[in-house]
Amino acid sequence: MKASVCIIGSGYSAAALTLHLLTRGMPADQLAIIGPGQLGQGQAYGCVSNDFRLNVRAGLMRLWPDRPDHFAEWAATHITDDPDAGTNAGNFFRRRDFAAYMADQLASFPAMADISRHEQLAESISKGTEGWQITLGNGAALDASRVVIATGNPAPDWPMKVPPADAPGLVRVPWRGDWPERVAPDAEVVIIGGGLTALDALHSLHRRAHDGAISLICPEGMLPPVQTDWQDATPLQWPTPLRGTGFLRFMRQEIGDQDWSRTEWQRRFESLRVNISAAWQSLPEDDQARLIRRIGWLWSLARFRAGPQATGSAQALLDSGQLTIRRDIVTGLTAGADTARHLVSLGTGARIEADAVINCSGAGRDRLMARLIGDGVVAAHQTAPRRPRMTADLTLVGPDGTPHDGLFAIGPGTAHFVGDILGAASISRQAATLAERLAADT
Ligand SMILES: Cc1cc2nc3c(=O)[nH]c(=O)nc-3n(C[C@H](O)[C@H](O)[C@H](O)COP(=O)(O)OP(=O)(O)OC[C@H]3O[C@@H](n4cnc5c(N)ncnc54)[C@H](O)[C@@H]3O)c2cc1C
Numbered sequence: 001m002k003a004s005v006c007i008i009g010s011g012y013s014a015a016a017l018t019l020h021l022l023t024r025g026m027p028a029d030q031l032a033i034i035g036p037g038q039l040g041q042g043q044a045y046g047c048v049s050n051d052f053r054l055n056v057r058a059g060l061m062r063l064w065p066d067r068p069d070h071f072a073e074w075a076a077t078h079i080t081d082d083p084d085a086g087t088n089a090g091n092f093f094r095r096r097d098f099a100a101y102m103a104d105q106l107a108s109f110p111a112m113a114d115i116s117r118h119e120q121l122a123e124s125i126s127k128g129t130e131g132w133q134i135t136l137g138n139g140a141a142l143d144a145s146r147v148v149i150a151t152g153n154p155a156p157d158w159p160m161k162v163p164p165a166d167a168p169g170l171v172r173v174p175w176r177g178d179w180p181e182r183v184a185p186d187a188e189v190v191i192i193g194g195g196l197t198a199l200d201a202l203h204s205l206h207r208r209a210h211d212g213a214i215s216l217i218c219p220e221g222m223l224p225p226v227q228t229d230w231q232d233a234t235p236l237q238w239p240t241p242l243r244g245t246g247f248l249r250f251m252r253q254e255i256g257d258q259d260w261s262r263t264e265w266q267r268r269f270e271s272l273r274v275n276i277s278a279a280w281q282s283l284p285e286d287d288q289a290r291l292i293r294r295i296g297w298l299w300s301l302a303r304f305r306a307g308p309q310a311t312g313s314a315q316a317l318l319d320s321g322q323l324t325i326r327r328d329i330v331t332g333l334t335a336g337a338d339t340a341r342h343l344v345s346l347g348t349g350a351r352i353e354a355d356a357v358i359n360c361s362g363a364g365r366d367r368l369m370a371r372l373i374g375d376g377v378v379a380a381h382q383t384a385p386r387r388p389r390m391t392a393d394l395t396l397v398g399p400d401g402t403p404h405d406g407l408f409a410i411g412p413g414t415a416h417f418v419g420d421i422l423g424a425a426s427i428s429r430q431a432a433t434l435a436e437r438l439a440a441d442t
Pocket of ligand 1: 008009010011012013014034035036037041042043044045053054055056061120121122123150151152153154175197368410411412422423424425427
């Protein structure tokens with residue numbers, strides 16, 4: 001049977017869209033979901049380690065936009081075995097507990113059983129006479145009137161031109177948190193990258209009383225600031241019309257010249273973020289590209305603050321001299337042939353030997369989107385050529401510039417166009433808006 005809506009992806013974005021569709025009366029038997037694993041977990045929350053925590057406090061993990069405290073209230077009654085969650089910046093629960101929350105929310109809709117579920121990867125999408133045809137990894141084909149791509153954060157690739165062969169001690173995809181137990185306590189560890197995944201790795205190693213030296217290599221040479229207990233962000237109206245220079249000026253003027261570790265700095269930053277998507281979309285594409293080149297790295301550091309637990313571990317490792325942060329990039333990684341040692345080459349020419357190398361360099365390439373662009377189904381974005389061209393209502397655009405009828409995307413894969421759509425709360429708002437439209441057209 002042809003689905004009315006087929007969602008490609010099985011992570012948080014897909015689950016949020018499903019829930020918002022069901023609450024808007026979309027019949028479950030008209031829905032199909034393609035993607036491996038338990039719906040709602042994905043790369044972010046399908047995590048087995050107790051040391052990998054949410055990087056925002058519970059009150060900001062908002063699945064239901066009209067019930068902002070829902071997860072925090074659920075956690076208060078359901079998470080009774082996590083004495084380490086509480087901090088002076090709020091409760092930062094384990095990521096796997098958020099997956100349990102999502103499972104609980106999905107289970108509260110008995111109609112979920114009527115959804116056609118395909119635990120496969122979607123390989124390609126083509127336009128049919130009426131609607132779309134999706135080809136799955138097992139060769140099966142599925143027809144749908146409308147398709148929403150929610151493939152999220154593709155698994156990381158090694159960041160160097162020539163990736164190493166798989167070897168014990170080399171962790172290409174660290175997000176599941178299933179690797180720390182394989183790292184010997186005295187192993188010399190190299191962490192590639194200095195963002196939140198690197199902080200997760202440091203926290204986990206510290207919690208396991210890791211004894212060996214840890215080198216963290218990142219171009220910024222610093223770690224993200226810690227979350228504060230900011231409250232009451234006042235939504236700021238961005239000026240219009242806006243160019244890149246005005247965008248920067250407005251940010252500088254609103255944040256002022258303060259220390260970014262302070263609560264007031266974060267409160268002002270969050271005030272800017274409330275309406276930033278509309279402001280970002282109003283910028284010419286060239287200005288967006290220039291801003292990303294100039295301040296993208298700084299934005300990421302300021303935007304993705306670390307939870308207090310992870311920051312505490314990183315600081316303890318720095319204070320004891322066990323952790324060294326090197327401002328550099330990793331250009332090569334050679335897996336040791338006979339021994340378990342690996343050679344890490346850096347941009348400055350230095351080389352480090354390590355027993356374990358953890359790749360915390362960020363999301364990789366979305367293979368489905370690359371295929372759609374390569375097949376000429378979807379046009380590439382002008383300044384982000386691996387990403388799709390799309391419209392403000394999340395419709396993907398064909399190579400001839402015409403928005404497709406019934407082909408959409410949501411989640412992190414839309415951030416190049418929509419702006420800051422990366423956290424659970426903003427994804428859910430985006431999913432709710434799209435669900436409204438899809439349900440109304442059913
Ligand atoms: C490690 C990590 C931690 C994070 N922590 C937080 C946090 O604490 N708080 C917060 O607000 N945000 C966090 N985020 C941000 C995160 O982007 C969102 O919260 C959200 O989880 C994204 O969900 P998603 O479903 O779009 O992507 P993903 O979680 O990446 O899920 C995508 C899913 O689609 C599937 N898929 C991929 N390709 C295909 C295909 N071709 N066919 C079928 N299925 C496919 C994948 O297998 C995966 O299950 C985190 C992100 C990461 C990566």
